[in-house]
Amino acid sequence: MDHLVFIMQTSFPSAYDAPALVAYKGAYSLLTEDGEVLHLSAQDVRQNLQNMPCPLVIHAPALARRLDLPPPGQPAPWLDLLELFAFVHPATPVAPTPRGLALALGMQDEDIGAAEADLLPRLLSLLLTNLARQNNGTTAEHLAALTVRLGQAGWIWSSTVAETLGLHDKLTPQGRLPETMLQPGDALRIWRFLPKWEETPLPPPPASHPISPVDAREQLTKMLGEDAEIRAGQADFASVATGAFEPRNVRGDPAIVLAEAGTGTGKTLGYIAPASLWAERNKGAVWVSTYTRHLQRQIEQETRRLYPDQATHRQRVVLRKGRENYLCLLNMEEAVNTAASRPAGITIALIMLARWGLATADGDLFGGDLPGWFGDLFGQGNLIGVADRRGECIHGACAHYQHCFVEHSIRRAREADLVIANHALVMAQAAYAQAGMSDDADETDDPSAPSRYVFDEGHHLADAADSAFSAELSGLEAAELRRWLLGAEGRRSRARGLKRRLDDLVVGHPKLETPLEAALMAATALPAPGWSSRLGQEQADEPPPPEPPEDIGLFPLEPEAPQPVLENPTEVFLRLLRQQALARTQEGGKQHVYAALECDLHPLVPDLAEAGHLLARALTRLVEPLRTLVERLHARLEEDAETLDSTTRGRIEAMTRALRRRAISRLDAWIAMLSALDTPPEPDTTPSHVHFIRVERREKQRMGEQDVGLYRHWLDPTIPFAGIMAIPAQGMLITSATLRDQQTNEPDSDNAEQAWEAAEARTGANHFPSPPLRASLASPFDYARQTRAYIVTDIDNSSIVDLAAAFRTLFLASGGGGLGLFTAISRLRGVYDRIAPTLEENGLPLYAQHVDAMDNNTLVDIFRTEEHACLLGTDAMRDGVDVPGNALRLVAFERVPWPRPDILHRERRIHLSGGDPKSFDERIARLRLRQAFGRLIRRQSDRGVFVLLDRRTPTRLLSAFPEGVEVRRLGLADTARELAAFLADTERADQN
Incomplete structure (x- = not known):
């Protein structure tokens, strides 16, 4: 036509x-x-x-x-x-x-x-x-x-x-x-129009010139300009932060500054000042790490105060994330080539992505400059389909390698002053560099590799390390590895498989063909397609739900044909894990039937040890030929050096790194985990790791398990964090508004030293050779004047009806601008369903994490823009919302945020609490309450109210609130009246 x-x-x-x-x-x-x-x-x-x-x-x-x-x-x-x-x-x-x-x-x-x-x-x-x-x-x-x-x-x-x-x-x-x-x-073929990066020599190592406190203060003044809000303590913080940029005297012993900066101190610009000055003087990059992608963007926005010119900012500041966040041009090409056979809606989404791809600054699909509502309009699966979500990257073998957004960011980071990353990426990069498995072939021996780090949101370092250094032998993980090795196995899928990726590199080379074929044959020991349906088939009261599709959006799958039931060693092991978990966990009462189930690994049910031994042998038969394949691929680089072209050499290097990261390291961890079957924990000893079984289940599908697995976590995850950071890091600043737990608001109390020691343990600072420099900067806010705090005494927060009534009453009393925080997604959704219509009728639009099909960044943008909107959220909103002004004037917390009473917490409570498990729990709850309260006041002119809907709140937790905050216990009606009066008085004062 x-x-x-x-x-x-x-x-x-x-x-x-x-x-x-x-x-x-x-x-x-x-x-x-x-x-x-x-x-x-x-x-x-x-x-x-x-x-x-x-x-x-x-x-x-x-x-x-x-x-x-x-x-x-x-x-x-x-x-x-x-x-x-x-x-x-x-x-x-x-x-x-x-x-x-x-x-x-x-x-x-x-x-x-x-x-x-x-x-x-x-x-x-x-x-x-x-x-x-x-x-x-x-x-x-x-x-x-x-x-x-x-x-x-x-x-x-x-x-x-x-x-x-x-x-x-x-x-x-x-x-x-x-x-x-x-x-x-x-x-649509946007890669033809994107700029190429050109390989340049690695920059020389940075110098080690220190930054004086006076220099840091001058840099801060320059950044702030004449019209900036003066924040007491910000210049002091910049001075203290210079300690992290002192030259290192002993290898493995970085200079560490542990700095708590109260809300409103202005710590972001406070550390950017010395960090940028050190980078400029020493010609090296400072890596600034935070906990979430949303916070990465907040920090990046702050750096524009230092580099207002767009071109200069792009040169000096680089934001780094994992590959799975970026548009993959190879996946984009596959989607374009098949667009004619796809539905019109997918084609329109692809065209819109092409339009964005030519305009984007860095190709970041999730949390970058692609609007967070894009997936809601054009299909979230279409975004996942063009991202590298399955680790399929072939690096230098890709035809679009020199246009790749990720490779651009890696090379820009080498020349940048500030690299803004997240804790997970920093830990992964450091670990991969140690093991020679870096994304960048040159990063392992890069003399300009990062040596100075700023860890913002430092109170989350243990959480990030827990995720980074844990291991999971589960059905989903093992099945994903099988797909990566064997590909589609006859199904319609874009999964290429190892043979397809390596075929032209190994054909005609028997030394390479033999281990490849052996590995592919051994990979059939991993869960076969349809494993989830077979897992509990003999015990289910009703047919199990179908396994989630492997690919969606741009790469849909046809229905999977039924698979024969085979005695697959991984499936046998998983089945016995499930049996043990179901036998040793309780259901009933108010627990949701789709909550995860956990049980200890020991003692084992009959046959589990033997099944684990069989699986360990099967995994060994898989990992050994893969290891041989990597060794012989490396040997080919040397043996055929004179005949290999640069593209082939790049492909071999990329594949060996991918094999080690995607398969060998994972298999080694699984084999080590299986060895724990024979070594039950000794009584009265402190284990290094905690092993347990977990069954994950689909929402609202009784007995419809989604996954089952054996999990291994470090008892203290800051030990491996310190281990991987000790060598590359020459200086580290660890900062947060909530590093310490103060059991009393008296600064000279006997627990002051204990609070610092606990902060060092939570951040891993106690595992480095030299003690850190400690600093605490108080918040400049007058909380007694700017805030009110209440505990509601006549609400049963275990009743979703009462809880919804409380949130509705409080949000109406505040006239919007309310942030509701929850410890459980199910209660959040229940409250949302009950109060949204009434709030809407009163002109107070309600938005909610886990309800609205938008990312957290977009929800916060809406909340910030719509002054009378209300927002419901969980942990991410508790720690990551920065909404100054009248748009946030009420924080209502559904209950005391006690730690989740799971097996991992039980073991840490026993072994890391210093003999006082009760105080261990209370410290966690107080720190979370401090984080939640910190959302309320972001600048000197802010006014707000904090309400805790938990009448059982112990008085000893109230030291979580800043000095000067009087926490009153009132009924709901009285709380709502006082809340409305306080905010009305504030509004009149502002008008006058």
Whole structure:
């Protein structure tokens, strides 16, 4: 079909005359085709939609959920302005609300008004004006080609976009784009237009010139500028942080600064000042690490104060994440090549990704500059399909290697001053470098490898280390390794398998073919497709649920054929693990039937030890030929040095690293874990590791296990953390607002030293040779004046009905701006379902983690933008929300955040509590309460209220709150009245 005919003769609606619809104060604001604004109920809207032309909306999937309508499809059959925004302004995150979109398009508050339906035509006009401005040069060719392809796929906006771009003037008489212009199919092949990186010599090692406190203060002053808010203690923090940049005197003994900086100190800029100055003077990078991707972006935004010029900032600051976060161009190419056979919605998603891929700063799909609502509009599976989620990267063997976003970031990081990473990546990189398994072939011997580190959110180091250094021998993990080794095994899948990746490298080389074939044969000992369905088949009361699909979105699978039941050694072992877990765990009471089940590894049920020995032998038969294969591939690099071209050499190096990381290291860990079957823990001794069995189960599927496995965790995970950091790190700053637990607010009490010792143990600082330099900077806030705190005494928080009533009452009393924190997802969802309609009716939109199909960054952006919105969340919201101003004026916590009473915690409570398990639990709870309270006040002008809905809260936990905060115990009604009065007084004071 001719492009012109397809675009211009479709039945797509005219966006200019379309009605508009937005959710508004519990009802809906509708702008009719006649220009009348109506306020309708949900029922009225549902009836009107049947006879209404496609309306203008914002975030169609969310609107459909509010209207209790079926998902509108991807993309929606409505004129969703977010879809148009994604095309006009790719790589521009925006809060997906009318107000958020208006602010992103430059409108002022007075022009936005109440953000009713009549705002949407103005937003449409702004978007099309901005689109028209881009219609020049090479951008015009890309816009034209992508618009034609979108029209062919049936995108609802294509005719409006084509008209705005004046496509009828560009097309040939035959209705096609001229051959001299970029063609639609070529426009999707974005790797052809991306910049290449060129290999450069490794930079020399950095010098070791120290940074004086005076220098750090001067750098901080330069960064802040004349108009910045003065924060007491920030300059002191910058001075203290210089201790982490002192030259190291003994190998393996880094200089460590342990600095607690109270909320509002301004610690981010406080450490960026000396870190950037050290990097500049010594020509080396400082790695700044935090706990989550969301916090990485927050830190990156702060660095723009230091480097306001965009080009300079890109050169000096690099954000690093794991490969699975980035757009994989090889996966993108596979998706483009199969687009013709895919549904139109997938094709539209692919085109939108292509539009974004040419505009993105770093190719980060998750938490980067791709809007967090993209997956909700165009399908989350489509994002996963183009990311390297299965470890399939072939590194130098990839045709797109020199365009690769990840490789770009690795090379930019070598020349950067500040590299912003997360704890998990830093630990993985350090461990891989020690073992010679780095992502970058040169990183192991890189003289410019990182030597100075800043660990922000240092109170999470133990959690990150626990994840990084634990091991899991589970059905899902073992089945994933089988897929990586054997590929699709006859099923429709993009899993390539080891033979396909290595075939041309080993063919004709018997020394390589033999171990490869032996390994592939031995890999059949891992769980075969359909293992989950067979796991408990003989005991289930009903047919088990199907195993989750291997691939989704861009790479869907056809239904899997039934597999014969074989005595697979891994499956036999897993079956016995499951038997032991079910036999030794209790269900009933208020425990959800889909909660994970755990039991100790010892004593073993009959036959489990023998099954473990058989599995260990099977895994040994797999790992040994893989090890031989790696050794002989390395040997080929030397033996065929004169004939190997650089591409082949790069492929061999990449594959040997991948084999060691993806398979050999994992198999070695599993074999070591199985040896624990013969060594039950000795009584009255402290083990180095904790072993236990866990059965993970699907929600709302009784006895529908999703996975079962044997788990191994370090009793103290900061031991391996210190072990891998001692050699590369010459200096480390570990900082947080909540490093210490203060059992009393008296700073000179007897427990002060104990609090510091506990902080050193929690961060691993006590495992380094020299003691750290300790520092504590108090918060500059006047909490007695700026806050109120309450414990509600007449609510039963075990009742979801009472809990929902409490949250509804508090959020209404605050007039929105409320953050509700939960210790369990099930209770969060239960409260959301019960209070959302009432809050909506009162003009307080409610959003929730684990309910709304958006990432945490987007939810926080909405919460920050919509001053009267409320947000429900769990741990990530407790630790990672930075919302200054009136948008956050209430934090309500559902209950005391006691540690989860699982086996791992039990063992740490016994062996790491210093003989006082009760205090161990209380310390964890106090630190979590401090983190939650810290969300409330972010600057001097903030005012807020903290409410704990747990009448059983022990008084000894109240020292978690800052000095000057009086915690009052009141009933719900009295709490709500005082809360409303305090916030009203604050608002009047601000107005005066």
